[in-house]
Amino acid sequence: MDKPEMHHTLMAARARQKMSWDDLGHAVDRSPVWVASVCYGMNSAPPDIAQKIATALGLEDDALIEALKACPTKTWDGAIPQDPLIYRLYEVVGVYGPTLKDVIQEKFGDGIMSAIDFSMDVERVEDPKGDRVKITMNGKFLPYKSW
Amino acid sequence: MDKPEMHHTLMAARARQKMSWDDLGHAVDRSPVWVASVCYGMNSAPPDIAQKIATALGLEDDALIEALKACPTKTWDGAIPQDPLIYRLYEVVGVYGPTLKDVIQEKFGDGIMSAIDFSMDVERVEDPKGDRVKITMNGKFLPYKSW
Amino acid sequence: MDKPEMHHTLMAARARQKMSWDDLGHAVDRSPVWVASVCYGMNSAPPDIAQKIATALGLEDDALIEALKACPTKTWDGAIPQDPLIYRLYEVVGVYGPTLKDVIQEKFGDGIMSAIDFSMDVERVEDPKGDRVKITMNGKFLPYKSW
């Protein structure tokens, strides 16, 4: 079973079970964002979590569990995203990229924020003028070193 | 004075004054990230803040203040960024874009996170295994509506 | 049922029923442009409207109604459109983009016209020298704010 087939199987089961990403995150004791990324085929699950995801969705299938554990090839369509929700994030990177580089390197020295030793969360923040989306990214700072 | 000349003038003054973005944010009572984006020419400053930025950096120059207040044309080089610090953010958008879309729309319904009614912060989180960069994005949820 | 299959089903029914977009808009009490965009899979319908669209076209099918309600991934073919009708709109954005930015920001201050809190209509304007197409776009002004 390849990642796209795994994704379709998981999405259908999630709809049948009416499990939200929060529910599924709870069930396997991981962040909903990370669990969703695993189900989208963009991260691999450790064996025990792969098992738990399958169980939570009522899908006890070895091929599916293997697919959850497999190292993904992380690619995406379109160098510039088009869907408005995703484009706005791309726009933030474009508009604020050099600003973030300067602010981060002033705080930490020359280096980057890892996108591998990395986690991310999404929260709904209530607001009388309209609720807000809060995205938190947390990555290890990796300094450049001389050699 | 156009935005690039304004940027160079401000960066040189900041170096002379040895003011960090935190210092400058403090001095004008705004977030360091937003102040940096203004100095990079990617946001416009309201008149009082434009005045305060100029004062804080010892640059009482009307042309500079006009430049700080002007509506910027927000463009960036390269559809795909190359600098590793900025590329990692682009990669996060590519790898996690559809995941974030699904998690956000499950929480809020059909719509997007605004990149205009939006704020962002950067923090240094101490960690014995290596300090971490924490970026928080906070944007109003905008629902699609029928008409 | 995914959005493309939904689209083909709806277009075939519309042809069978000889319902114009105006007719369908009437039947569900929404603008023909918005209804067409829903049928093209580029907007989601609220549950009651999804039901009404299906009824109006004689298609009482749960999978179809689910497809009408699903959040769409809004993507399009070709960064630069080729079909002459669509290209002319792209050309208008290219030729008049900076002009519109200046005129709008002079009227409203620094900010943008939302493409999410947005509606659009098309009218036929009779003219002895040849009838004219009138497209009206109406989007909320979103101001940039400091933080």
Added chain:
Amino acid sequence: MDKPEMHHTLMAARARQKMSWDDLGHAVDRSPVWVASVCYGMNSAPPDIAQKIATALGLEDDALIEALKACPTKTWDGAIPQDPLIYRLYEVVGVYGPTLKDVIQEKFGDGIMSAIDFSMDVERVEDPKGDRVKITMNGKFLPYKSW
């Protein structure tokens, strides 16, 4: 004098004179959007209007008037615009392009809306939930014909 130099001269004069696009449109008895597009070098002015624009801005300079009258080469930077205000218009064309094609061709038959025999206006519509931008495009319908 080429179009970019003309543009800079006119923008500086407009700032000195504190004339809005509405003021300038009034002064020369044309739509503010069209006048702005002339000043941005994206349309040519007929001789009498070129003269009036120069007079209104206190710039009685033959080279400038020649530049206003010259046929422009209409090009723009970036196949995909980046500035958020302009990008949102591009996004509208992408998201709604096939929808508009279908709605227009159902109303008019096979053909297009001209971008040459074309006019456009921008209005501010007051709204208690936040004022709105209204853009109206009006182009002659051009039918395809057999030959």
Added chain:
Amino acid sequence: MDKPEMHHTLMAARARQKMSWDDLGHAVDRSPVWVASVCYGMNSAPPDIAQKIATALGLEDDALIEALKACPTKTWDGAIPQDPLIYRLYEVVGVYGPTLKDVIQEKFGDGIMSAIDFSMDVERVEDPKGDRVKITMNGKFLPYKSW
């Protein structure tokens, strides 16, 4: 029946009937180039001509006639054509584009040649040094106007 299937059906019938584009143009009383473009799915045929094309090729099929009448979505592969015959035309546009713009606008004023109110013909011109291809394009001049 979509346009590609229509195209294949028509090409096969044309081969069976050994009808050249000249023959088919004659049979339906239209230019061979226009008839070919209809059969390639790049123009729509008025109802009577659609009927005549079908009859001339011995294909009395309602779905085919509907396909001939449908408004086409005019798109093509490759922003830059590769086939040498088509590339040479692209090269002519690149090499002579600004020349043609200048010559046409000197003759007509600011405006363009329409590609919609447009016709085109191809002739074989005998020449002892090698026969020549003569392509004639004929489009309405559309002037830009102020508004």
Added chain:
Amino acid sequence: MDKPEMHHTLMAARARQKMSWDDLGHAVDRSPVWVASVCYGMNSAPPDIAQKIATALGLEDDALIEALKACPTKTWDGAIPQDPLIYRLYEVVGVYGPTLKDVIQEKFGDGIMSAIDFSMDVERVEDPKGDRVKITMNGKFLPYKSW
């Protein structure tokens, strides 16, 4: 003197002398389109014609004459043209490319129309419904041969 400097010199002289392309074509006994392409730096002039162009424009300058005679490097900006007049020609190539290939190869066999052994003319055709632009291209047919 390189081709761009030559072009600017010639255009300024042409404006001073109020010579149209037709006038200049007459003066040197060549087609106005070809003469314009030489002045745009996209064709080289034989020595006698280079001399005549210079004389007609009152520019007796050896460096200019050398520039007129030099073999041009024929390049253009933008794989896809943006100026509407030139874009419409590009669109014609895109929309009608495969049609023209089929019509030409049916008439001539496998081969192409040369863009080198090639000439082109522009005429104004009066028409009560609006004058028309007529462009005639004439290129030698080059057959593919086996070897």
Added chain:
Amino acid sequence: MDKPEMHHTLMAARARQKMSWDDLGHAVDRSPVWVASVCYGMNSAPPDIAQKIATALGLEDDALIEALKACPTKTWDGAIPQDPLIYRLYEVVGVYGPTLKDVIQEKFGDGIMSAIDFSMDVERVEDPKGDRVKITMNGKFLPYKSW
């Protein structure tokens, strides 16, 4: 039978018959490079040669012979080739393009080498330091002419 199917049929037969391109060239009395290009669907064969190719490969099939005779649409994958053997040729064009233009135009005057009235051969040149590939291209010089 389209060109890709023709290609696969011919390659399979060639493998079964263990005929090299040299053998096949011999059998039909044409250059191996040209015969290979026909079998790759990038050139059309005159009727007698098409027949001979089919016979040489033991494939007496009218559809195949028609496919060999059909005018090909010459397109290729990737504006920049990736396979190292083909990329090296692309690199030669990039590195030596302006050099070749200058050398050829100095020898012949303003014009080009035809890629249509053109032939090409490949030879193996023995060399004690490692055998060498010799590619010979031979194309008619086409002069630009005034008109």
Added chain:
Amino acid sequence: MDKPEMHHTLMAARARQKMSWDDLGHAVDRSPVWVASVCYGMNSAPPDIAQKIATALGLEDDALIEALKACPTKTWDGAIPQDPLIYRLYEVVGVYGPTLKDVIQEKFGDGIMSAIDFSMDVERVEDPKGDRVKITMNGKFLPYKSW
């Protein structure tokens, strides 16, 4: 002195001295194509040849000689060339690339023709039907090996 300045200096001297590439090749005892590529800044000259080129053109300048000896960075404008002479070579690579790969690998086994251990010549071949350009490329075959 960088390569572009070196190039301009050499081209001007060559024009003054009326030396063809053949003359210059003779003078330094190397192929005209290679000498031209050195003067275009696309190859480095060994010290003795650099000296001879300078002498032949009457340019005894150490900075020039250093520039001739320097390792070039070989880059070119445009992934797809536009000048017709160079484009035709690109087209040959596109049309015949897979053909050449098959013919060469059948003759030599898996490997490529080197573009580094490589030479090239251009000849004028007289022909009553129009003289021809003959380009010969000669590169070492490099076999892929297992390891």
Added chain:
Amino acid sequence: MDKPEMHHTLMAARARQKMSWDDLGHAVDRSPVWVASVCYGMNSAPPDIAQKIATALGLEDDALIEALKACPTKTWDGAIPQDPLIYRLYEVVGVYGPTLKDVIQEKFGDGIMSAIDFSMDVERVEDPKGDRVKITMNGKFLPYKSW
């Protein structure tokens, strides 16, 4: 059997046999990286090695062995890779490309490192601060020569 089918067959067998790339390299007496590249269809195997690979994986199939021996067309998806592991290598080439060019050409003179007469290895280097990946590339230096 084409290369993609060969690849899938080999990967399934490798999983069934639980053979690592090291095991398979051992079994056929070649480097694991080279063997993996053969199984990915990016190198051809000499006959004896093709046979050994098939035997080691329990796949005695002539079509498979032919596929292993066939000359591959080496192409890849995406001019810029997206998978983070592969992108980091691309980034290294971008960041260090001119540095490597200078260091190598200072050591060797004008020329390149061959990617054909080339080998590569991957090792795991234990490190208390986190194990490291060591990639060694070894390619023949190919000097540019005059001709």
Added chain:
Amino acid sequence: MDKPEMHHTLMAARARQKMSWDDLGHAVDRSPVWVASVCYGMNSAPPDIAQKIATALGLEDDALIEALKACPTKTWDGAIPQDPLIYRLYEVVGVYGPTLKDVIQEKFGDGIMSAIDFSMDVERVEDPKGDRVKITMNGKFLPYKSW
């Protein structure tokens, strides 16, 4: 002083002093590749090393030392490199990318080789059949983790 000016200053001094990258690496006790990348403006030097580089090259200039210490913006020209030496490295990434991903992830689990916690060396390996270039890359393995 910006990075490009710093680069030119350092390269000129290095030429005057006839210091190789090995010499300069020795003088500052760092790898020649890293020192070269600093001088190319693609890495920042710690203060003591910046001082030593300046001293070694006889350039005691504070602005230069500041430039050596500044965090670089790491960008490069051309998504696909053209210079043959650099292109060959790009080709290696394209041809062997998926192979390396598989071999590394089999050895280490899901994760990547860091391009930040990274070093690289170049050696000349003598070989009677032609000396070889050996490039060694050494990067920390970064595992993906669940969160």
